[in-house]
Structures are given as structure tokens and as C-alpha cells.
Amino acid sequence: MxxxxxxxxxxxxxxxxxxxxxxxxxxxxxxxxxxxxxxxxxxxxxxxxxxxxxxxxxxxxxxxxxxxxxxxxxxxxxxxxxxxxxxxxxxxxxxxxxxxxxxxxxxxxxxxxxxxxxxxxxxxxxxxxxxxxxxxxxxxxxxxxxxxxxxxxxxxxxxxxKDRIDFTKWNRGYCPVCGEFPMMAALSAETGKRKLISLSCGTEWEYSRVKCPYCENEDQQQLSYLYIENTPRYRIEICHQCRQYIKTIDLRQTTEPVDYEIENIITLHLDIIARENGYGDDGSVGETKPENAVYH
Known part of the structure; x- marks a missing residue:
């Protein structure tokens, strides 16, 4: 309504x-x-x-x-x-x-x-x-x-x-409303399911945790994540096939209120780490890896 x-x-x-x-x-x-x-x-x-x-x-x-x-x-x-x-x-x-x-x-x-x-x-x-x-x-x-x-x-x-259209069957990596790719993802505090967040329009939608939102790659050998020690609430999910990444916040690891736009700002260091490792829009392949960064 x-x-x-x-x-x-x-x-x-x-x-x-x-x-x-x-x-x-x-x-x-x-x-x-x-x-x-x-x-x-x-x-x-x-x-x-x-x-x-x-x-x-x-x-x-x-x-x-x-x-x-x-x-x-x-x-x-x-x-x-x-x-x-x-x-x-x-x-x-x-x-x-x-x-x-x-x-x-x-x-x-x-x-x-x-x-x-x-x-x-x-x-x-x-x-x-x-x-x-x-x-x-x-x-x-x-x-x-x-x-x-x-x-x-x-x-x-x-x-x-948002309250008049059913997005539950939407299975694309880009936003069902504005068409932009997500800037962040979150893992549900209750179920651990992943939702993607468009910071362009604020829309959120569920998306498979074992699928790249950018190229739809489902090869688990080509998907992994990078996390920073001592910050378990954050991870960088990466796709080795398309070389893209998405910052993810695990809501099971925090009881604090979360605003995704603010989270996107205070995790700029994660963008730097991802790009230093060769992930992101520029398509560059980096060789550096921060000492406290761990691959999974």
C-alpha cells in the first residue's frame, strides 16, 4: 500500500x-x-x-x-x-x-x-x-x-x-528494481542465508551463497573468500573466474545495529585489500596480500 x-x-x-x-x-x-x-x-x-x-x-x-x-x-x-x-x-x-x-x-x-x-x-x-x-x-x-x-x-x-511486488523468485545478481549490481551482501542472523544489497536504491534480495552475483559462476573451486583476522563479522567473497568481489557482513557475528551504507564506508579498507589482490572493476591481478588476510 x-x-x-x-x-x-x-x-x-x-x-x-x-x-x-x-x-x-x-x-x-x-x-x-x-x-x-x-x-x-x-x-x-x-x-x-x-x-x-x-x-x-x-x-x-x-x-x-x-x-x-x-x-x-x-x-x-x-x-x-x-x-x-x-x-x-x-x-x-x-x-x-x-x-x-x-x-x-x-x-x-x-x-x-x-x-x-x-x-x-x-x-x-x-x-x-x-x-x-x-x-x-x-x-x-x-x-x-x-x-x-x-x-x-x-x-x-x-x-x-517493495511491498507490492514479490521478489522471492528473483535469482539474478543485479537488483530487481534498479538493475545495479550490489555493493554489499549480508548473511542473515537467523538463517545464515545471503542477501544482496543495492546501495543505489536500497533494495535487498536473497541470493545463493554458492554463486557469484556477477558472472553466475557456481564452480566451488573458483569461489572463495578472504577475511581479516580479528574481524569475524566481515569477509570479502571473491570469484576467481570474473575477478570480482563483494564485501559481506555476517549478522550472526554482531548484535549492533547495522546500516549498510555506513558499513560500506567503514569497510573501505576491505576494498583496498580486494583490489590489491587483483579483484574489482579494473581487472588487474595483484600479487600483494596483507599479513593479516586469510584465504578460504
Whole structure:
């Protein structure tokens, strides 16, 4: 059932406060990430304003078309097409510009000057970036700005969808809503089953523990994991076939509240370890292995 705008914004406010509280707690727990968490708190404050401005986005599902949506999922087609997103260029561009100012103020070398010239162009249109025509390179500051502008929109749509569509039969490694590959995985505290998490839209779905979400490899000789001693809650699941990895949190190993977006930030060292060992988008094969990293 769709919630009205008042109920929706009230829930967003509650979730926002919980996230801020947990993040501030993490700043004391993992002081090495204090600076980036402080930056992320500023981003969250802007994100809240942005989502409130977009709270009246239309329902992405057309009533009476649910058989079509079920058919799409059976064929492995995600429900959202970015070409069909309702773009409010003014609100989105203003949000992107405010984010650019935060990024610029936090940068020691002031690399974000590009944003001023870019955003002041009269022909700026965010949709051209999000339909694949002018996508920035991964790692480019513009990549962060565009993602942080489009992902809250995807999250709003996903909220409107999640309780009305059955995802239990979805067996793909990419998100059934937005089509993005997961940024993290989690093992259930109750059953140990694996679920994948899209940090683009917030959707979670169950997926086999013995199958690579990227290439669907099920050869157990080609799948393994890497963990760091003294941190049993985390592991890096790796596929030797496609050389991809996914950070995983074992919820059986913690009783603390978990926010996957925050977890993704405070486990950046796991990304470094994975890439040093040759896993990740760049496809490089590394030779280094941290002394406290153990393969299984």
C-alpha cells in the first residue's frame, strides 16, 4: 500500500535521525574513518532536504499492469528504466550544485572547480548523464555527484515498489528494481542465508551463497573468500573466474545495529585489500596480500 506524503516524510525523518546517530557513534568506534563520516553527514543533511523536495514523485507502477511487472522479473528485466524516471531538472541540478560545494569545501587540493563551470552552463541537463549519453568515469568527482543525485530518486521509487511486488523468485545478481549490481551482501542472523544489497536504491534480495552475483559462476573451486583476522563479522567473497568481489557482513557475528551504507564506508579498507589482490572493476591481478588476510 502506498503511503501519503506526510507518512512518507515522517518515516524518512525517523530513519535520517537513526542514521545520523549511528554514524556519530561510528566516528568514535572507527576513528580512522572520522573525516569521511563527517563528510557523509553533510551529504545526508542535503539528501534529506532533497528527498523532501521530491516526495511527490509519481508511482512508478501503473495500476493493473502487475502481470507485466511479474513477466519482466521472470525474464530478468529490472522494474525501473532510467529513461522513464521523472526528472525535475531544477531540483536535481540545485542539489547537485550544493553537493559540489560540500565536496569543494572538503577537498584539500580544490579539485572540484570543474563543478562551477559545468553547472553554470545554460544547457546543463542531468538526464543526459543518467541515460548513458554522458556518464562520468568511475572515481571522477562527477561520478559521486551524479550518483548522489540519482540514487535518492531510485530509493524513493524502490520504496513505492517493495511491498507490492514479490521478489522471492528473483535469482539474478543485479537488483530487481534498479538493475545495479550490489555493493554489499549480508548473511542473515537467523538463517545464515545471503542477501544482496543495492546501495543505489536500497533494495535487498536473497541470493545463493554458492554463486557469484556477477558472472553466475557456481564452480566451488573458483569461489572463495578472504577475511581479516580479528574481524569475524566481515569477509570479502571473491570469484576467481570474473575477478570480482563483494564485501559481506555476517549478522550472526554482531548484535549492533547495522546500516549498510555506513558499513560500506567503514569497510573501505576491505576494498583496498580486494583490489590489491587483483579483484574489482579494473581487472588487474595483484600479487600483494596483507599479513593479516586469510584465504578460504
Amino acid at each position: 502506498l503511503q501519503n506524503s506526510s507518512e512518507q516524510t515522517q518515516r524518512w525523518e525517523q530513519n535520517h535521525q537513526k542514521k545520523i546517530q549511528l554514524m556519530r557513534q561510528m566516528q568514535g568506534t572507527v576513528p580512522q574513518y572520522q573525516e569521511i563520516l563527517g563528510f557523509f553527514e553533510q551529504v545526508l543533511q542535503e539528501r534529506k532536504k532533497y528527498k523532501f523536495a521530491l516526495c511527490d514523485l509519481p508511482d512508478p507502477l501503473v495500476p493493473g499492469n502487475f502481470a507485466l511487472y511479474e513477466s519482466k522479473l521472470k525474464k530478468g528485466i529490472p522494474l525501473l528504466d532510467r529513461n522513464d524516471i521523472d526528472f525535475n531538472n531544477q531540483i536535481m541540478a540545485e542539489h547537485l550544485f550544493r553537493l559540489a560545494q560540500i565536496l569543494k569545501s572538503r577537498s584539500r587540493n580544490k579539485p572540484a572547480d570543474f563543478s562551477d563551470a559545468f553547472l553554470q552552463k545554460n544547457n546543463f541537463n542531468l538526464k543526459t548523464f543518467l541515460t548513458g549519453k554522458q556518464l562520468p568515469l568511475s572515481g571522477d568527482p562527477m561520478d559521486f555527484l551524479v550518483s548522489e543525485t540519482i540514487n535518492p530518486v531510485l530509493a524513493i521509487y524502490a520504496e513505492k515498489i
